[in-house]
Structures are given as structure tokens and as C-alpha cells.
Amino acid sequence: MAPTPVPTSSATDIQRTMSVMLAILVAVVVTCALYFGREILIPLALAVLLSFVLAPLVRLLQRVKVPRALSVIGVVLMAFLLIAGLGTIMASQVTRLASDLPSYERTIRDKIKSIRGMAAGNGTLERAADVLQDLGKELQKPEAVSNPALSRDQADSKPIPVELRAPESSAFRTMTDLIGPLLHPLATTGIIIIFVIFILMRREDLRNRMIRLAGAQDLHRTTAAIDDAAHRLSRYFLVQLALNASFGVVIGVGLFFIGVPSPALWGIIAAILRFVPYIGAAISAILPMALAAAVDPGWTMFLSAGALFLFVEPIVGHVIEPLVYGQSTGLSPVAVVTAATFWTWLWGPIGLVMATPLTVCLVVLGRHIEQFAVFDVMFGDQPVLSAPEMFYQRMLAADPTEAVEQAETCLEESSMADYLDTVALPGIRLGAQDATRGALEPERMGVVRDSVAELVEDLEELSAVDADASAMPDAWTEGEPHEPIRPRVLCIGVRNPLDEAAAQLFRLLATRRNLPTQALGLESMAMANLFRLDTRGVDVICLSVFETSSPVHIRYALRRLRRKAPKAAFVVGYWLQDNGEHLESLREVVAPATLVTTLADAVAVAQGVLHAPTPEAAAKADGGTEAQPALKEAQSA
Template identity: 40%
Template sequence: MPFAPDPQPVATASQRSMIIIATGVVLALLYFGKDVLVPVILALILALLMAPFVRLLQKLRLGHSYAVFIAVLLLAMVVAGLMTVIGSQIVHFAQSLPQYEKTVHAKLQLLHDLTIARLEAMQGEAGDVINGLGGKSHAGNAPVAPAAPPYGNGIDVSVLASPWNAIKGALSSLWNPLATTGIVLVVLVFVLLEYESLRDRFIRAIGGTDLRATTSAINDAAERLSRFFVSQFAVNFGVGLAIWLGLAAIGLPNALLWGALTAVLRFVPYVGVWLAALLAASLAAAVTPGWSLLFMTLGLFVVVEMLVSQLLEPQLYGHATGLSPLAVVVAAIFWSWLWGPMGLVLSTPLTLCLVVMGRHVRAFTLLGILLGDTPALTLPQRFYQRALSGDADEIITAARAFLRQGSLARYCDVVLLPGLQLAQLDLVQKAIGPEQLLKARTAVVRVIESLGKTAPAQSRWRRRSSVLDDDVAHYLRQQREDIAGRWQGPLAVASGSVVLCMASGGYLDDIATEILVRILRDLRVDARHVSLKDIEAFEGESHPEATPDAIAMIHVVNASGADGVASSDALAAEVSKRERYAHAMVVAVYLPNLLETQELPPLDSHIDRIALSFEQAVQYTVEKFTK
């Protein structure tokens, strides 16, 4: 069954214990080995990105070793240049700190007066009220607390007054990143030198004899990582440039520093850009006595980030990673818990690699399902699951979203009919209980009513009971008969204006026929759902007002697969023999079945056309009426 999940072996208690132990060991190795693993993994990711550039240099007739050293040297120069710009700006910023001391003190005192001082005053007033209600007053005996000194007097400003201390602190904080950068570059050189050998070893270790799947996984990972990082680098560079120019325009000192920090910190998902905004806003609050520069700085960050995150990023790499938004958040929390800030930076590429492996390596399938952005259920599976839950409103909402880009016939081919076939399979196997059957039938009726634009003729409670008692097709057909009469419309009609739709005989055939009728009536075609008994009854009665040549087409619908082909042919042959329908076009509609490979049946003499979908049947009908 194409839509059925692959059967999974039931794990024993010992196997589950081994899985838990192995997971704990892997987490422990990741946590305690972060000092070694982080540089190595970062070097491997950079190697995936730089390998195409190395190959480009080799095409220029450079040796492999020279190409690797030139590529790594260029990368080191870019990193060194960026760190030099940031370092020089930090030195300039540290030298400027003392001149902001008075402004900082004044604003801290103002904030103290507006917050802590008021809370203390309110606390004192509340204490006086409580003491007065208790009939006791200790105002004269209570010791008076000494007045708090101005907020700024208790601040040690030695760090602010000594720029060299700030420089030392900055250099000490940069030592670990510098050491990590050096290790990464060294490992990167050796990885690029042995890139082909390492790839072959990885394919042998992971893929074994399945070279095709493993090679596809590696190529997919490299392509997605390259697209993601190139797009992210371009976006972050543009954001940093916009912040630099914007801050320079509003007059914030060291605008280049904040622009560079924004471009770098934005590689940290979610929090990086706002950390840069907080640092820049802190300087804006210290520069001028007023608050306008602070609000303009924050407003600039908010406007730029909203425009980029809502408009630019979805267009550039909204689907480049293949990760669900929730997976990105969970991965950021998990990897930052394991590896700290560097784990936060590496969370997206690491999770992306796991998702790609899940798509190509069977052992990691669960990771691909949980973390990827590919829907876990197909459209028919989602339809069937919502129908079992009785959630018709969600099905209708999804159907209307589908219909904004596709036709009703297409929706019925892709979603509705396969979903009904899933339900039919479970119904035959008696896997659906009475309560689920009631919910599913009621949901299907509501969906078809909504899509077919036919209002229900009975109250909700009455409709639920009747759907349980009768089949869905009979109930839906009865709706039209209650409104338009036994023959679902007038008998005196224009010549060649009516299309008859007949089921081959199965339960699902009847529902598919009713669906086709509603699709055609939605296109303003006078389609009617009849059976061979109805035709015989009509011919046995006297209808002088009926138009003799009113029938233009007859659709014989089969949704039961190969088992229903013979009954479809017999029904088409029986109808074509009747003189009243001799000039009508007979179309055999063979709808696809989930368990069978669809093949085109032979065209018999009594069948004019064969349609393999609702869409094709509608196309033949439209062609007939537009000639």
C-alpha cells in the first residue's frame, strides 16, 4: 500500500535499554568532548563549503596543495580583516568611555529615582497605613534609615576611567575564539588536502554497498549547506551594512563597530541581532542626555530586522535548509546546551546534516521526519486522519487553500478519492469502529457538501443518523432529489444538454460517481447521478414532456480498480444498446486505485473515450459542450 507506513519491528526491553544507554553515551561524548569536536566539525562544514572553490582554483592549473593553501589563506585574511576592524573599533570605543561617565551617572540616577526610589516610598507609605490600622505608631521610636547616596556615587568607575583595562578584558575574552580559529584553520587545511579520501571513507562507513544513496546524501548536504551559508552571508553582510549606514546617519559613535558586530552576531539565530542592538542601544543611552538617540537606534534595528526576516529571508533561503521552524528552535536550544555559544552558531548546519542523512540513510529516517520541513503525512493521509477525528472544518479549510491554485477535479483526484480509498481499505479490514465510522462519514458528507456548494436539506442531528444508516453516495444524491425531484432536474431541457453519470456497481464507485456529478454541476453542466435501474424505470414510464435527444454524454465510473473493469464494460455495453442513448458519447472513467499500477484498458467498440481521472473526464465533457 503506497500510503501505509513501513512495518517496524517491535523492540524488546533489552533493545530499548541498549538504545537508552547508547543515547546517554553519545550525549556524554558530545558534552565532554566539545573542546575537540567543535573545531573539527566547524572545519568539516567549512570544507564542504570551500571544496568547490578549491576545485575552481585547480581548474586554473594550480596544484591541489597550492589551491588548498590559497583558499585557506584567503579565508584567514577575511577573518583577520574582520577581527582587525572590530578590534580597532573596540579600542576607539574604550578610549571614548570616560567622556560618557557623567551622562551614564545622570541617567542611572534618573532610573533609580523613577523605579527603586518610588518603590521604597510606596513601601514606607504602606507600612505607615498598616501600623495606623493596628493602633500602633512607631514613627517616633523607629530608627531612621540613612538616606541612600546618589546612585552614581557607589559605582566604581575605575574600569570606565582606564581604557587599558577594557582593552585587556577584550583581549582576554577574544583569546579563546582566536585559539579556536587557529585550530579550525589547521584542521581545515588537512581536511581539504585529504577531502576526496575522507569522502570515500565516509561513504564506505555509512553507505556500505549502497554507494548511490550515500553519494546522493553527501551531494544534497553540500548543496543545501552551500546555498544556506552563501545566502546567509549575503543577508548578514547587507544587514550589517544597513545598520552601519543607519547608525552613522543618526549620529551614533563607532557605527562601523556596531554594523560589524551585527553582521557577525546575526549568525547566531534569534538572539544575535538583538544582542548587538542591546549593546548599540546602551551606547546610545550614554552619548546624549536625552533619549531620542536610544529610541532611534532601537527603531533602526527593529525596522531592518523585520524587513529582512519577513520579506528578504523567506525569498532567499526560506526553503533552502529543509528544516521546520520548530526544529530550528529546538536544535538551537539543544546544541547551545551542549556546546554553549558555538553550539548555537552550529545548530542549524548540524541539524541540516542530520535531516539530509534522514532523507537518504534508512537508520536516520526518524530524524528526517521529526526535523525536516517535508509534511509527515501525505494529503490523502491528512484527509483520512482528519475525517477519522471528525474534523471536517480543517479538511474544508485545507481544501479551499488547495482550490485557490487548483481545480475541484484536481483536488478530488489528488486528495479526496485517495483519502476515501484509504478509508475503504480500513473498512474492508474492519479496522474502523462504529464511532469512527460515524465521524468519518459525517465529515466526508460535510466536505463534499461544502465543495459541491449544495446546502444540507436536513438538520445536523438528522443528517448524522441518516449518514450512519445509509451510504454516503445515496445520502448526497437524495439531497438533490429532495430539491429538484426524482430525476434531479426537469425532463424538458435543451437537446444534448444532459450528462448521465453511472457507477459500475461498487460502494466506492457510487461515491466517485456522486463526486463527478458535483464537479460537473459546479461547472454549470446538467449532470445527473443515475443507475441502470433508474434508466429501466424511466423507459417503462410515460414521460411525454421529456426531450428525446437530451442525453449528450454518459460517464461510467469505476473506482474499484481492475476488479471493476469488467462490470464497467458490461454497463457501458448495456447502455449503448439502448436506442435512446445511441448518439450519446460513452466515456469510461477508470479512476486510479491505491493498490494497483494504473494501466490503460483496451478501448471497446461501445466506449468512445477512456478517462483516467476526474480531471480528464471533465476535460472531455468541456470539449463536448464547447464544440
């Protein structure tokens, strides 16, 4: 018996599930490797980041004919001597601050008493303080003896003699106690130095290996991508280093003039913590402000230190940085917080400082190398959905509010016709493509249609105060007394709710041009409804359609509507972008009706039939240039 074939949809679902499970497994393995291999990976990551900073200096020395080995060694030694100097300054400042802290005890006690005095009226705080004080006294009591017999036995027992001996002095033990705590930092520093030297010495070889991993089929594109990524990262890190160093200098000098002790220490800490975006500057302000409160008997120093941070950080972050760097880090705010949390959990405090640079590396690589594209999608600040995709997604979610905001933004720079033909109609076109391949159910089509109708209503209110329609002559005509204004243009969706949604967009643009227009759904094409359809005064009938694999239904609809309105001009709006050969064959099928592919062309044909203003006036009124071939064809007809 032959095995039963697996359905295609089931096989696709299984393949998709396996891909997701494989991705999760790879993520878990990589995370475990990062965690358990941090002793080696942290120095390697620091070396890579330092190599991006030092590479421009090495290239600069090579341009002046300095040998590469000498350039690399000189730049690396200069960088680590600078780092060692900063570390020495920080150590001396911390030692001095620790020795001066006891002298600030009285000021701290006075501040606490003043704060407690201000909160004396708060009974809750007082009770909480008393409870904590009693709890502390209880914890400090010696442990009571619970067994009386054991207590008597201990009293009767003889004391155990204890002999104190001085440890034997040893030069080796002394050296071990002194150097032991320094071995790990020195070893890490040595590993970083070795990594940096080899990365800078073998930069071209590493680049070639990256090209091989990324794909050697297109060497030109891959080389350009990697060179651009390296240039962007080097520039970003250099600019960030310069800005953060300047921030630290300004903070240190400001704290010096304010009178806060150890200003150099707080300046260096501020420069380091500013690599942590959003919260780094705020964290660096806590300790110097607390120290200012402990040193000054009043509150002037404390408030001045806080004002210094509040004044300097916005200027550096929101004025100087955009001018110098020209753009943001390329990371979304959520990605920054997520990366900071992830890297801090993996690598501790040093991971918090390195979180943004490491994530920037991944995002830049993702923008140029296909294998890393997932990082650009997850952490980048660029929109991952195009404007039509965003429109279609909001319509599917039955939430046109965001689409209205998008439309308002587009209308500030372009016309309504441009927005409808470049955003809204292509968005519905995506739904038509999903429907063609069976991925969009009829119920979801109805959701899209209803959402588009709600969007059109909101845009009609928006256009009520717009100048586009006011520039056009009035084409509205009233019917009999006590009757509503009769439409002179009908737009009918032929096959499904998506065709009706496009008809709603046509009605919006035509109404904006002062054309009395009505949009109808596919139910109007039924025999009973078509018999009751009122076509008195209708001069133009536009058929809205996306799918034309079998144009028989279009020809049939045209035939029935011509019998109903023999004097009307007919337009077929074919909204799917297709090749010219198919369009020509479809044009022959719908002849003598006019075939158009954009809403602007369809409205232009209706204007031509209704003796609307010239194309130049129409384009001027709409704020943009319209496509003219369809209008010329209508006028010649």
C-alpha cells in the same frame, strides 16, 4: 511440550517497542557524547563548516593551476588572518568602550531620573523601588555579633601581628600570568586550523568514506547525492556569510553616522548574531541601542539606532535573501528554535551561532542519504505528508476544516474534478487499503464517512459562487406539485462507509455539473430498504466500491437494482488503482454496466446518458480536460 507460539501482533508490538527503546538509547548516547566531548567536537564542527565555505575558493585556485597544498594553506591562512583581524578590531573597540563608559555615567543617571519622574504617579513602582533599596542597605550592613561572651573574649585577646611582604618578581611567573588566559583559545584555534587543512587536503578521501557508509551498492546515486549536498551546503554558507557580512557593514556604517560609539564592534556582532535566525538581529540591536541611550542626553540617537535595525533587517531577510539565495534555509521555524535551544544547552553561546548551520547540514544529508532521513522529516520545511495522506489524516481526526483550506488552495490552480480525483478519492483509497489489511475498524470508517460528508457540504457552499455549474445546461426536473426535485442519478455505496464516502464525492461533482444526484449508503441495499427505494425518474445508477476481491456482491447488487430500475443505465465506480488484467476481468463481470476508475469518468458517463453537452463543453465548463473513453462508450451504447 511444544512452546506456545507468540501471536504475530504481539511480536510486532514487541519489535516496535524494542526499536523505540533502541532509538532512545542511541539518542541519549549521542547527546552525552556531544556534551562531554565538546572540547574536541566544537573545533571539529567549526572546521567542517569552514571547509564548506573555503572549498569553493580552493577549487578556484586549483583551476588556475595552483597546487593543492599551496591553495589549501593559502586560503586557510587568509581566512584565519581575516578572523584574527576582526578579533583585534573587536578587542580594541571593547577596550576603548570600557574606558569611555565612566563618562556616560551622568547621562545615564539623568535618563533614570527622567524615567522615574514619568513613573512618579505609579505608587506600585515607587514602593517596589523603596523595598529594593531598603533590602540592598540591609544586605550591605556588617554581620552582627550574636554571642556577647565571644565578643568580650575577642576584645580582650591580643591582636595578631601581620607582616606584609612583596612577592618575589619572576619573569616566568609574569609570562605565565600573561599567556595563561590565552592558552585555551590559541589551542582551540590551532586545532581548528589543523582540522580545516586536513579536511580540504583529503576531501575526496572523506567523500569516498561517506559513500561507503551511505551505501556502495548504488555508486552513481550515492555520489550524485553527496556531491549535490556538498554543493548546496557550500552555496548556502557562502551566501549566508556574504549576506551577514553585508548586514554587519551596513549596521556599522549606519551607527557611525548616527554617532553611536564603537560602530565597528556592533557591526561585527550584528554579522555574527545574524547566523541565529529570527532573533539574532534583535539581540544584536540591544547593546548599541542601550549605548545610544547612554550617550545622547535626548532620545534621538536611541530611536535612530532602533529604526536602523528595523529598516535594514526586513530588507535583507525578506527581499535580498530570497532573491540571492532563491529559497529558505530548508528548516521549519519550530526546528530552528528547537535546534538553537539544543545546541546552546550543549555548547553554550558558540552552539547558538552554529545551531542553524549544523541543522542545515543534517537536513541536507537527510534529503539525500536514507540513513539520515529522520533529520529531514523532523527539521525540514518540506511537507512530510502528501496531499492524499493529509486528506485521509484529517478525515480520521474528524477535522475537515484543514481539508477545506487545502481544497480551496487546489481549486485556485485546478478544477474540482482534478482535486477530487487526485486528492480526495486517493485519500479515501488509503483508508480502503487500511481496511483491507484490518487496520481500520468499522467505527473509524464511519468517522471518515461523516467527515467527508461535512467536507462535501462546505465545498457545495464554495461551489455555489463558482462558474463551473453555471456553464452547464440545466438537467433538473421537478416532480409532482409540492414534491421535491427528483434525482435522476443515484450513487450507492456497496460494501462499507468508505464506499459511501466516495459516493458523496461523486454527488458533489455531479451536482456541480447540474446533474440531479442523490448519494445513498449501504443500508439502502438491504431487502426491506430496497423495496421502498423510489427509482421513478432515475436514469443512471452508479455503484461505488473499493474492495473487489470477491466481485459476487457487485454482481448481486446489480441484479437486484436492475429488477428495481430496469430502464436505468448502470455504472460501477471501482476506485482502487489496479492492473489492467484485473480491470478487464472485472469489466466482464459487471457487463453490460460501464466500469470506471475516476469520478470524472463516472460523471461523464452520467452526462452522456442524460444527453448532457458534448465532452468538449463539459471539460471547458469544469476548467480541465476529462478522460473521454468512458463517455464515448456511453454515447455509443
